[in-house]
Amino acid sequence: MPETAAVSIRNLSKSFDGTEVLRDVSLEVQPGEVVSILGSSGSGKSTLLRCINWLEQPDRGDIRIAGDRIGVSDSGKPMSRRELAGMRARLGMVFQGFNLWPHLSVLRNVTEAPIHVQGLSKTEADERAMALLEKVGMADKREQYPYTLSGGQKQRVAIARALAMQPKVMLFDEPTSALDPELVGEVLGVIKDLSKEGYTMVLVTHEMEFARAVSDQVVFLDKGIIIEKSHPSEFFENPKTDRVRRFLELEAPAV
Amino acid sequence: MSNWDILWSSYDVFLSGFYNTLKLFGLSAVLAFLMGSAMVFLLEGSRPRLKVPLRIFIDGMRMLPFLILAYLLYYGLPSAGIRMSAWTAGIIALVIYHGAYFAEILRGCRATFAQGQVEAAIAQGFSQPQMFMRIILPQLILKTRGLLGNQLIILLKDTAFLVIITVRELTAAASSLSSTYFIPMEAFIVVIGFYWLISIGLELFIKMIGRFGAKRGFENA
Numbered sequence: 001m002p003e004t005a006a007v008s009i010r011n012l013s014k015s016f017d018g019t020e021v022l023r024d025v026s027l028e029v030q031p032g033e034v035v036s037i038l039g040s041s042g043s044g045k046s047t048l049l050r051c052i053n054w055l056e057q058p059d060r061g062d063i064r065i066a067g068d069r070i071g072v073s074d075s076g077k078p079m080s081r082r083e084l085a086g087m088r089a090r091l092g093m094v095f096q097g098f099n100l101w102p103h104l105s106v107l108r109n110v111t112e113a114p115i116h117v118q119g120l121s122k123t124e125a126d127e128r129a130m131a132l133l134e135k136v137g138m139a140d141k142r143e144q145y146p147y148t149l150s151g152g153q154k155q156r157v158a159i160a161r162a163l164a165m166q167p168k169v170m171l172f173d174e175p176t177s178a179l180d181p182e183l184v185g186e187v188l189g190v191i192k193d194l195s196k197e198g199y200t201m202v203l204v205t206h207e208m209e210f211a212r213a214v215s216d217q218v219v220f221l222d223k224g225i226i227i228e229k230s231h232p233s234e235f236f237e238n239p240k241t242d243r244v245r246r247f248l249e250l251e252a253p254a255v
Numbered sequence: 256m257s258n259w260d261i262l263w264s265s266y267d268v269f270l271s272g273f274y275n276t277l278k279l280f281g282l283s284a285v286l287a288f289l290m291g292s293a294m295v296f297l298l299e300g301s302r303p304r305l306k307v308p309l310r311i312f313i314d315g316m317r318m319l320p321f322l323i324l325a326y327l328l329y330y331g332l333p334s335a336g337i338r339m340s341a342w343t344a345g346i347i348a349l350v351i352y353h354g355a356y357f358a359e360i361l362r363g364c365r366a367t368f369a370q371g372q373v374e375a376a377i378a379q380g381f382s383q384p385q386m387f388m389r390i391i392l393p394q395l396i397l398k399t400r401g402l403l404g405n406q407l408i409i410l411l412k413d414t415a416f417l418v419i420i421t422v423r424e425l426t427a428a429a430s431s432l433s434s435t436y437f438i439p440m441e442a443f444i445v446v447i448g449f450y451w452l453i454s455i456g457l458e459l460f461i462k463m464i465g466r467f468g469a470k471r472g473f474e475n476a
Contacts, residue, residue: 053378081382089380099375103393103471113379116389147472158375165379 004067006031006169006200007052012061014047014224021047022058023224029169029217034201036211036232039221040247045204048221049173052202053091054084065090066168089117092162096174098154100146100161106133107142110161118165125164132160136190152183156190163194170194172203208251212236220244258438262445265432272428273449279342279414279424280453283349284407290350291357295365295395296387298358313362316355321413324348329420345417353410360402361395368394397468404461411453425449 007029014022021044029035037045050056052063054071063070070087073079079087100109110129114120120128133139136156146154155175162170172191176184188210195201195214205211211218211232218235220228220243228235228244239245262269294313297305316324329344339347368391376386396403415426429446433439468474 055374055378085377085380085382088378091378093375093378095371095375097369097371099369099371101372101375101390101394102473103397112389113376113381116385117380145471161375161379 003031005029005064006033006066007202008064008067009048009052010062010064012048012051012058012063014044014051014056014058021224022051025061025221025224025226027219027226027229029200029202031168031200032198033216034195034199034203034214035217035219036215037202037204037219037221038206038208038211038247043221044224045221046173049171049202049204052169052171053088053093055093085117089113089165090168092165092167092170094155094158094162094170094172094175096177098146098151098158098178100154100158102146104145105142106138106144106146106149106157109146109157110164113161114164129160129164132163133157135163135193136160137186150183151179152186155179155187159187159190159194168200170199170201172201172205174204174206176205176207206251208236208248220247258436258441261436261438262432262441268428268432269425269445269449272423272425272446275423276411276414276425276449277453279345279349279417279422280411283346283353283414284410286346286350287353287410288357288403290354291359291361292392294354294358295361295392296384298362298365299383299387309358313355313358316352317359319352321348321352322416322419324352325416325420341417341421344420345414345422348417349410349413352413353406356406356409357403360399360406361392364395364399365391394473397464397471397473400461400464400468404457407457407461408454411450411457415450 005028007027009025009027012022012025013020025044025048027035037048039045047056051058052065052070057071062072065087068087071079071084073083101112104112107126107129110132111120111122111125114125114128115122130139130142133142136159138153138156138160141149141153141157146157149157159175175191176187179187184207188207191201191203192210192214203211212235215232218228218230218232219226220235222243227241228239230240235244236248239248294309298309325345325348328339328348329341332338332344372390373386376390381390414424417424418427418430421427425446429442433442
């Protein structure tokens with residue numbers, strides 16, 4: 001019997017005001033796997049990612065996190081807020097715009113949810129947070145406030161914050177798109193380290209080279225449909241569809 | 256004996272008025288702020304049935320002169336069979352009137368609050384009350400500290416209206432001394448000093464919040 005998928009998405013559809021943004025999308029992410037979702041803007045890739053932790057509610061289909069369905073309880077009714085919060089805590093999310101909480105120090109941004117959602121003691125949470133801040137190279141900035149940090153530093157703190165909940169899966173929604181070009185590298189470096197440590201990750205990105213280097217599986221979305229799902233070497237060197245070929249020529253002419 | 260000597264000999268009247276004004280102000284300010292915050296929390300999404308009545312209440316209060324509300328509660332309600340002491344009526348009037356203003360100040364700021372921060376909290380499994388208390392409200396306070404400070408000063412000054420419904424606060428003290436000895440000028444100058452004293456304390460408190468905010472990058476409030 002195969003291992004339970006870390007994320008299993010089946011026949012997902014989602015519309016916004018009558019416009020279909022996801023059509024019958026199915027995708028499996030195995031534990032330890034890194035999956036990149038590519039596609040041009042408006043292809044539905046961020047929506048797909050946001051459906052995984054129910055920030056967007058799909059119209060049809062189901063999503064399972066390590067075997068448990070999110071959003072819909074066993075009885076078939078919509079999950080209570082409480083149940084949903086419990087499921088969401090299993091997923092770490094990193095946003096394009098960092099979304100740190102400006103009134104809290106770097107350390108408190110990271111410890112906030114472990115203390116108040118998971119019920120850790122302050123000492124335990126601090127210990128866990130410091131280890132993670134060390135990992136992302138931000139330990140020396142623990143007492144600073146977000147407004148004093150660069151974009152790359154903010155995003156590294158945001159990654160530590162998501163990791164602090166010890167999620168089963170990390171979701172990255174265009175984590176470097178809001179960064180100045182010279183800051184992209186430090187964030188990608190952290191994500192790459194995580195992939196080496198065996199974290200399960202789903203990332204939406206425009207960084208082609210990076211997706212190629214870090215992914216086990218690449219998914220290409222076009223107008224809400226997955227039109228290619230393959231190993232990165234195959235995806236980048238030998239795309240099956242003209243659509244992907246055109247996309248790669250435009251996005252990564254060097255590849 | 257000069258007029259000032261007369262006032263000095265009745266300093267206990269002023270002190271008890273001052274004490275009562277402080278008590279009125281402190282209690283109403285805390286309760287009004289809690290009420291305003293609670294209303295903004297209830298306005299947070301997914302409660303469409305509360306939205307309209309809350310809006311009507313908030314706007315209704317803001318369009319009402321405070322004095323009329325105080326009159327209504329103390330002199331009007333008994334005809335409907337509801338009787339309360341001047342103190343209770345005064346505090347209720349201050350709380351619901353300024354609670355509505357606090358709600359409006361915080362609500363306006365909430366409307367421009369970065370949705371991404373809310374999503375980050377939701378994604379981390381925060382419940383709605385936790386998110387409001389720990390992420391949203393502290394920032395609303397830091398951002399609106401100037402307006403909140405203004406509103407507190409208005410609340411302080413509105414306590415003076417309660418002399419009309421027989422609450423024995425500062426203005427009542429001055430008013431009774433001025434009519435007993437017929438020295439309105441001096442009596443009222445003294446209470447102005449007391450109101451200033453409280454206002455200066457308030458200003459210092461708001462400045463403290465300001466420093467707390469500035470350290471976190473909440474500069475322009």
